[in-house]
Amino acid sequence: MTVRHFLNLSDAGGDALAAMLNDAMARKDARRGLPKGQPDADAPLAGRVLAMVFEKNSTRTRVSFDMAMRQLGGSAVILDAGTTQLGRGETIADTARVLSRMADAIMIRTSDHAKIEELAAYASVPVINGLTDLSHPCQIMADLETVLEHGKALPGLEVAWLGDGNNVLNSIIEAAGLLKFNVRVAVPEGYDSDPHFISAARSAGASISVHRDPRTAVQGADVIVTDTWVSMGQTGADARIAAMAPYQVNEALMAHAASGALFLHCLPAHRGEEVTDGVIDGPQSVVWDEAENRIHAQKAVLRWVFGQL
Numbered sequence: 001m002t003v004r005h006f007l008n009l010s011d012a013g014g015d016a017l018a019a020m021l022n023d024a025m026a027r028k029d030a031r032r033g034l035p036k037g038q039p040d041a042d043a044p045l046a047g048r049v050l051a052m053v054f055e056k057n058s059t060r061t062r063v064s065f066d067m068a069m070r071q072l073g074g075s076a077v078i079l080d081a082g083t084t085q086l087g088r089g090e091t092i093a094d095t096a097r098v099l100s101r102m103a104d105a106i107m108i109r110t111s112d113h114a115k116i117e118e119l120a121a122y123a124s125v126p127v128i129n130g131l132t133d134l135s136h137p138c139q140i141m142a143d144l145e146t147v148l149e150h151g152k153a154l155p156g157l158e159v160a161w162l163g164d165g166n167n168v169l170n171s172i173i174e175a176a177g178l179l180k181f182n183v184r185v186a187v188p189e190g191y192d193s194d195p196h197f198i199s200a201a202r203s204a205g206a207s208i209s210v211h212r213d214p215r216t217a218v219q220g221a222d223v224i225v226t227d228t229w230v231s232m233g234q235t236g237a238d239a240r241i242a243a244m245a246p247y248q249v250n251e252a253l254m255a256h257a258a259s260g261a262l263f264l265h266c267l268p269a270h271r272g273e274e275v276t277d278g279v280i281d282g283p284q285s286v287v288w289d290e291a292e293n294r295i296h297a298q299k300a301v302l303r304w305v306f307g308q309l
């Protein structure tokens, strides 16, 4: 069997993503009330080890993959690039060869997306994208699970994105094409997202509209999403913050969304910049469910790369 990598959502395709989301929700329901580290009754990844490589900071991705492996009956080894030989110049290819002999799958958080593609090319075990400068597919699996759990159907859903055209937005747009929802993108000129994701989603039938006026993007939308204005590794913070200030998600902007609209943020949040306390702590915010769902959604991603879904 060919090795299944999860570098972008399109590696799985719409049908598999839908199956993963169903599995994530079913497993979450089935283990309600158990201590967080107790394995699921069937422990489907018993004996499997995930090696996690972090070339950038992380709280959620790190803990949620570790917990996901524990709940599936397996375990994880965490490598911080600064304390590995990768950080001293050992090649990605050699790292891929070695980790493939020692672990059953590799998750990596890195900068240049070309690095994860190279890792996957030389690995003989599955490679999972834990965020690159280009995309963050695991985050979007948790986001979609959260939207579904809160009673919204994906086909025809109107999602509005505010702020920066970044990695998280690229994966939302990719998901829109695969799962048939629509995205209204409100970002300042000069901070647009990757055009390839937009054209692929449009070709698949999703409506992806680009707005400079945040209010037109939010008008009647079912889900409002934002993220930091300065992603890890980005420079020019002052200019970015000035350009994106009109795109802040605040109570006045949320008032233009559909009644019952949800607010999502992958976190970490910069309160007072891209979102106000009133919105992130308000009744429409589902960000803590979204954070928890990183565990449940990634359990399904792990089962998929191991051929169980």
Ligand code: CP
Binding pocket: 057, 058, 059, 060, 061, 062, 131, 139, 266, 267, 268
């Ligand atoms: N949302 C997310 O990926 O969080 P971390 O950077 O804490 O992993």
Ligand code: NVA
Binding pocket: 131, 166, 167, 168, 227, 228, 230, 231, 232, 266, 267, 268
């Ligand atoms: N866009 C952010 C997401 C962090 C989870 C970043 O890349 O820093």
